[in-house]
Amino acid sequence: MAADVSWIRAEPHGIHIAPADCWIDPSRPVARALVTHGHADHARGGHGETIATPATLAIMELRYQTREGAVPIEYGETIRLGGGVEATCIPAGHVLGSAQILLEHAGERVVITGDYKRRPDPTCPPFEVTPCDVFITEATFGLPVFCHPPVGQEIAKLLKALRDHPGRCVLVGAYALGKAQRLIAELRAAGHGEPIYLHGAMERMCRLYEDFGVNLGELRLVSDHSKDDLRGAIVVCPPSALNDRWSRRLPEPITAMASGWMRVRQRARQQNVELPLIVSDHADWGELTRTIEEVNPAETWITHGREEALLRWCQLHQRRARALALVGYEDEDD
Amino acid sequence: MELFAALVDALVYTRSRNEKLRLIAEYLKHTPDPDRGWALAALTDGLSFPAVKASTIRNLMMERVDPVLWVLSRDFVGDTAETASLLWPEPEGGVMAPPGVTEAVETLARMTRMSVMAELPKLLDRLDATGRYALIKLATGGMRIGVSARLAKTAFAQAFEVPVEDVEEYWHGLQPPYGPLFAWAAEGAPPPDAGDVPLFRPFMLAHPLEDATLDLKDYVAEWKWDGIRVQLVHVDNGAGGETRVYSRTGDDISGAFPEMAEALTFPAVLDGELLVRGSHQGGEAGGAASFNALQQRLGRKTVSAKMLAEYPAFVRLYDVLIVEGEDVRDLPWEQRRARLEALMPRLPPERFDLSPVVEAEHFEQLAEIRSNARDEAIEGLMLKRRDSRYVAGRKTGLWYKWKRDPLLVDCVLMYAQRGSGKRSSFYSDYTFGCWDGDPDAGAELLPVGKAYFGFTDEELKQLDRYVRNHTVNRFGPVRETDRSLVFEVAFDSVHASKRHKSGLAMRFPRISRIRWDKPAEEADRIEALQALIRD
Numbered sequence: 001m002a003a004d005v006s007w008i009r010a011e012p013h014g015i016h017i018a019p020a021d022c023w024i025d026p027s028r029p030v031a032r033a034l035v036t037h038g039h040a041d042h043a044r045g046g047h048g049e050t051i052a053t054p055a056t057l058a059i060m061e062l063r064y065q066t067r068e069g070a071v072p073i074e075y076g077e078t079i080r081l082g083g084g085v086e087a088t089c090i091p092a093g094h095v096l097g098s099a100q101i102l103l104e105h106a107g108e109r110v111v112i113t114g115d116y117k118r119r120p121d122p123t124c125p126p127f128e129v130t131p132c133d134v135f136i137t138e139a140t141f142g143l144p145v146f147c148h149p150p151v152g153q154e155i156a157k158l159l160k161a162l163r164d165h166p167g168r169c170v171l172v173g174a175y176a177l178g179k180a181q182r183l184i185a186e187l188r189a190a191g192h193g194e195p196i197y198l199h200g201a202m203e204r205m206c207r208l209y210e211d212f213g214v215n216l217g218e219l220r221l222v223s224d225h226s227k228d229d230l231r232g233a234i235v236v237c238p239p240s241a242l243n244d245r246w247s248r249r250l251p252e253p254i255t256a257m258a259s260g261w262m263r264v265r266q267r268a269r270q271q272n273v274e275l276p277l278i279v280s281d282h283a284d285w286g287e288l289t290r291t292i293e294e295v296n297p298a299e300t301w302i303t304h305g306r307e308e309a310l311l312r313w314c315q316l317h318q319r320r321a322r323a324l325a326l327v328g329y330e331d332e333d334d
Numbered sequence: 335m336e337l338f339a340a341l342v343d344a345l346v347y348t349r350s351r352n353e354k355l356r357l358i359a360e361y362l363k364h365t366p367d368p369d370r371g372w373a374l375a376a377l378t379d380g381l382s383f384p385a386v387k388a389s390t391i392r393n394l395m396m397e398r399v400d401p402v403l404w405v406l407s408r409d410f411v412g413d414t415a416e417t418a419s420l421l422w423p424e425p426e427g428g429v430m431a432p433p434g435v436t437e438a439v440e441t442l443a444r445m446t447r448m449s450v451m452a453e454l455p456k457l458l459d460r461l462d463a464t465g466r467y468a469l470i471k472l473a474t475g476g477m478r479i480g481v482s483a484r485l486a487k488t489a490f491a492q493a494f495e496v497p498v499e500d501v502e503e504y505w506h507g508l509q510p511p512y513g514p515l516f517a518w519a520a521e522g523a524p525p526p527d528a529g530d531v532p533l534f535r536p537f538m539l540a541h542p543l544e545d546a547t548l549d550l551k552d553y554v555a556e557w558k559w560d561g562i563r564v565q566l567v568h569v570d571n572g573a574g575g576e577t578r579v580y581s582r583t584g585d586d587i588s589g590a591f592p593e594m595a596e597a598l599t600f601p602a603v604l605d606g607e608l609l610v611r612g613s614h615q616g617g618e619a620g621g622a623a624s625f626n627a628l629q630q631r632l633g634r635k636t637v638s639a640k641m642l643a644e645y646p647a648f649v650r651l652y653d654v655l656i657v658e659g660e661d662v663r664d665l666p667w668e669q670r671r672a673r674l675e676a677l678m679p680r681l682p683p684e685r686f687d688l689s690p691v692v693e694a695e696h697f698e699q700l701a702e703i704r705s706n707a708r709d710e711a712i713e714g715l716m717l718k719r720r721d722s723r724y725v726a727g728r729k730t731g732l733w734y735k736w737k738r739d740p741l742l743v744d745c746v747l748m749y750a751q752r753g754s755g756k757r758s759s760f761y762s763d764y765t766f767g768c769w770d771g772d773p774d775a776g777a778e779l780l781p782v783g784k785a786y787f788g789f790t791d792e793e794l795k796q797l798d799r800y801v802r803n804h805t806v807n808r809f810g811p812v813r814e815t816d817r818s819l820v821f822e823v824a825f826d827s828v829h830a831s832k833r834h835k836s837g838l839a840m841r842f843p844r845i846s847r848i849r850w851d852k853p854a855e856e857a858d859r860i861e862a863l864q865a866l867i868r869d
Contacts, residue, residue, distance in 0.1 A: 309402075
């Protein structure tokens with residue numbers, strides 16, 4: 001059965017719910033927006049009204065100083081958007097506050113995943129499979145070459161490098177929202193109790209995570225410490241700081257990067273990464289395809305990433321699918 | 335195979351030259367024979383498995399993965415070996431232990447074009463993704479992981495604390511897995527006996543003169559000829575002897591220049607410039623044609639009778655290293671020159687002449703001679719210390735090169751873009767760079783210019799093929815190459831420019847020639863261009 005769902009349309013700047021005149025993750029300011037999570041390519045400031053989970057709203061406030069028009073919605077909570085459309089937030093497992101959005105209208109169900117992953121993450125509740133007619137999925141790592149290894153294996157690699165080079169530090173580039181905190185939480189879970197040092201740009205987001213109950217252990221700022229203090233320590237910074245002059249203050253750093261792209265050697269080489277850590281907050285190929293099978297929608301729409309390959313997979317598995325041409329979504333530093 | 339795969343992986347991610355040396359040295363020290371010998375051969379491009387080609391890998395993958403998904407993946411990753419290693423389906427059920435390097439090499443060597451499609455998967459099934467990557471790279475040749483043969487030899491020397499010059503010299507007579515080389519270096523056995531093999535000896539090289547002035551009492555001048563530097567080696571091995579012609583990089587190019595290999599008939603090692611005879615160019619003992627004519631003869635495994643007749647080769651001799659079993663490398667240049675002159679009557683004049691000494695009263699006069707030289711086959715002058723021994727590599731103060739035309743620079747091809755119109759399918763626009771420091775110490779290339787002409791249509795085809803085979807990355811219509819090809823770029827002038835990362839802009843750059851023979855790390859540094867800024 002083909003889904004009709006003419007009430008929801010993919011426009012270049014986002015997904016538009018016509019009966020409620022509400023947008024999902026619009027890339028330019030609108031009167032009313034539903035925001036799946038706080039990453040910059042999904043959450044933009046300047047909307048009249050922003051509907052999102054409390055954590056996402058807090059992240060947006062921190063990043064854009066926008067407070068006005070914030071409408072919090074908890075996981076599992078359903079709100080009426082008007083025009084006979086109801087919206088429910090469901091955990092997406094991507095970062096703190098990240099949500100899938102279930103839209104229901106005229107007996108039809110549409111799920112928008114935003115970004116998601118299926119692996120456990122100590123900083124956010126896990127993705128929930130939600131049956132629907134139309135499943136709108138991301139495809140950031142939508143190529144069969146992407147298979148993220150178990151996170152424990154990558155954490156062990158990091159800790160081994162640290163042990164092997166006691167006089168140096170391991171500098172890990174990690175996206176400031178989500179990846180950094182997940183990495184720290186995973187290190188804690190692996191028994192690494194030492195203080196972890198942060199680039200200044202990481203601090204406020206880590207504090208926000210702690211305010212939401214994610215325990216990150218003892219965090220210190222690099223700027224408060226001498227080179228010698230940092231020997232044998234893990235330092236976390238935004239990817240942009242990896243090859244920056246900032247890192248000169250560190251004791252012979254081993255340059256690491258936590259990202260799903262590290263699966264491809266040339267990607268790692270391009271960024272001068274010596275220790276690639278394949279840690280991603282996105283679904284890999286296996287998760288993307290398994291999720292489509294589990295959700296089993298009448299139709300799959302693919303938003304951003306390597307949509308061609310996922311489209312091909314759907315075709316090979318006799319699943320109706322189409323790629324949406326949305327602008328403004330980028331391959332973030334995942 | 336796991337240790338070798340881990341080494342390959344570590345080398346991919348390591349930038350520092352010292353760290354690469356350490357990694358390779360550690361591996362060589364702690365890996366048993368013959369594994370380490372095969373690994374060394376793999377790192378230095380010394381292995382060849384004719385049955386395994388890039389197309390073999392592609393075909394194997396097409397049998398296992400949807401072709402569309404394969405192409406999309408290959409395009410994204412940009413490397414067939416890596417894509418295949420990532421996409422190879424993990425085998426189900428019990429798996430045999432991973433093969434050792436030696437087992438892998440021996441199995442690959444036994445494969446035929448018939449059996450490869452059945453046999454190669456059995457090896458791949460026994461490895462993880464890292465192992466598969468190393469195996470495919472090893473099997474298809476050309477690791478391209480930022481390790482030059484020179485670096486690997488240096489690592490070998492470092493591992494066993496032996497002189498790298500000795501390693502280079504003994505290496506050339508041996509085949510993988512180099513048992514006698516390891517026995518000598520690691521266990522103190524006598525040096526490998528080259529015996530009746532015509533061995534390559536490392537060349538003596540020159541530094542650029544820069545702004546120095548030299549005293550002609552101490553230095554002698556010769557023309558720097560615009561061909562390719564070669565070494566001819568003849569050994570007497572009973573059956574009429576054997577001669578090999580080696581290029582600057584130590585590659586055996588005898589097959590491309592059979593007339594030269596036939597021309598040396600007594601035991602000797604000679605150093606000279608290989609040129610092609612041309613009637614229209616000046617010169618003293620018969621003219622040499624331009625480098626372009628010589629290019630017709632380069633890069634061929636065999637050569638036709640027509641080629642031999644149209645572009646006859648000869649060597650203009652610079653030096654002698656060994657004659658009739660006597661190693662004269664420790665003699666001063668003046669004495670070696672005398673020995674070389676004495677040899678000339680024994681050499682066929684149509685194949686050999688002597689690079690003449692350029693006489694000048696003083697340095698200023700020499701400068702004038704240099705700037706008036708009009709012969710196309712002259713690149714400039716060489717200045718050699720009269721008492722210099724023949725030593726491998728580039729030793730300060732002994733030999734200098736003083737190029738004629740200052741507005742030429744050797745750059746490394748970095749990116750190539752598809753052209754338009756009739757060149758639309760060809761990568762014809764080239765961005766090239768110079769080193770921002772010592773490439774052996776981890777310097778990077780800075781783009782300095784872009785050119786899209788200066789080559790023939792035939793050369794364009796060769797360049798296009800080169801770019802496709804040496805791509806490490808793709809950005810839409812642009813390909814990033816592995817930075818291994820040197821262009822001699824000619825240009826009218828160079829100016830300071832804030833708009834370019836390199837801080838300079840070349841005017842009217844064009845490819846003056848393609849230096850297939852020149853190692854990338856010997857391309858010019860950015861200072862060479864900066865020194866030419868006139869405004």
